[in-house]
Amino acid sequence: MTSPVLQTVALACERDLRLLFENLELRLASGDMVQISGPNGSGKTSLLRLLAGLMQPTDGQVLLNGQPLTEQRSELARNLLWIGHAAGIKDLLTPEENLSWLCALHHPAEREAIWQALAAVGLRGFEDVPCHSLSAGQQRRVALARLYLDSPPLWILDEPFTALDKQGVAQLEEHLAGHCERGGLVVLTTHHTLSRMPAGYRDIDLGKWAV
Template sequence: MLEAHDLACLKGDRLLFRGLALHLKAGGLLRVAGPNGVGKTSLLRLVTGLALPEAGEVRWRGVGIRRDREALHRELLYLGHAAALNDLLTPLENLRFACAAAGDDVDEENCVTALARIGLENQLDLPARVLSQGQRRRVGLARLFLSARRSLWVLDEPFTALDAAAVADLATTLSDHCAAGGMVMLTTHQDAPFARAPEVLDVGAYTC
């Protein structure tokens, strides 16, 4: 279970939100909502341990992540809004490197299948520097098809720049992960055909 209690987030000299609480259990799909600038991405960074709250606590399986951040990171897949690619490497090389760096043992065939599924079958051997922003985004999203063992997926705008077929396929992947006992927390401005409607956390309700 992922929990947050009485969270407050300070960005620069501005307090974005305070008093925020969330509970995400096995099988849960949570959509973080709110207008631009309200602190949605900041909240994702807090719950993944990439930033520290001004107040409150984030717990993973009942233990505060400040005390044992590695326990969370062993089960976490976090995909931020920006693609983190090496422009000199191909999508296939970037994906294999990302998986290896995270400790996920996947072979080249599975990486090729994942990239084809996300719509990059014709860009496998191109350097990342020539890819469009949408294609660069898809390279990172391909990790979702290779990370079933990571129980918590935290995703910032995963549907951006995807066509309708890719949105539907990705929504199915997220729904299947939850059906298998995983957890998904995401931000999105798009409607997606999930198997069941996600719970919604409106960060705007906690703004100062």
Template sequence: MSKPLLAVVDLFCERDERTLFEALSFELAAGELLQIEGANGSGKTTLLRILSGLSNDFEGAMYWCGEPIALAKDDFLSSLLYFGHQPGVKGVLTPVENLQWYAAIHPALSADKILPALEAVGLKGYEDVPCHSLSAGQGRRVSLARLYMNTARLWILDEPFTAIDKHGVIAKEALLASHVRSGGSVILTTHHDLTACGPVTKINLDQLMGT
């Protein structure tokens, strides 16, 4: 049997003397979509930041393809695309310039796909407009364009449907489904009902803590 892509064992995190989660264990296989659920403040974003290597404020162990993540860090980070709750777009730069910057620092992002990616998220014609002139939804779509540019095996997405219209939601669901069908994996938080993404595994942090 092949090793899981990502394995989490007995994860524990405390914040402001309050336990967010404990004894959290799961495995994520290639081609699997995992949805993290829970009320606001339950620790969803904190968990995604831990899984992405952006926070060391936890106890427990994580493994990438059977190896401790600390020993497989380069392969893990090059195989990961993290999409945070904030869009992470620089207002003084244009959509093209923002995506060029992302492509320069992440090996899984292809600069050759910038223009098709912007068209895919409905920003054709806005390629050279400074992002501070765009709406909040358009700014978030600049960041979401990275999903159309990348070859990362694991996507970790924090509320990717926020500030996206109905047509954008349909397009993102189709993109997630395509990524999973091709053997990629996704961990995400969302209040959206993922009806078009195929089988979804769920972990509810409130239920885990008995709240």
């Protein structure tokens, strides 16, 4: 069996004095595309944030390559690309400036690579336009352009298809599947029904661990 990149051990999460799930056991390996599903309020986004090290669990732990996530902050930062439900970009910056800023700490990108990434998401010609002038869908694509740069192997994505048109959805599906087929790992939530799934795709219904 392939060693897991991410693993949860007896994981529990409480929000607003309500226990969302407990005793969650997951093993996520290279090549997997894991869709976290479940009813509203089941803790899907909370689980993604736990896996990304953005929250602390109520109980249990998350392991990265077999070691506690809490002991590997720098390793996680080098290996993780997190895109939340919000675009997470700065309105006053241009798409090029946003990507340069977002990538600067762990994965600096050259200007040519940034422009190529923006072209890949349909934003050729918008490189120098302030993001507050872009539509919601275009702002979302600025954030998603990070997936087309020299990015880490682990992608954790909360509703990545939000505000994308049909063509953008199909392109992103293909790119996510390709990342997994090249040995990457994708963990995502989405209300969109996927039509392009790699061999390592699986759906995990968080409702099964609801309390």
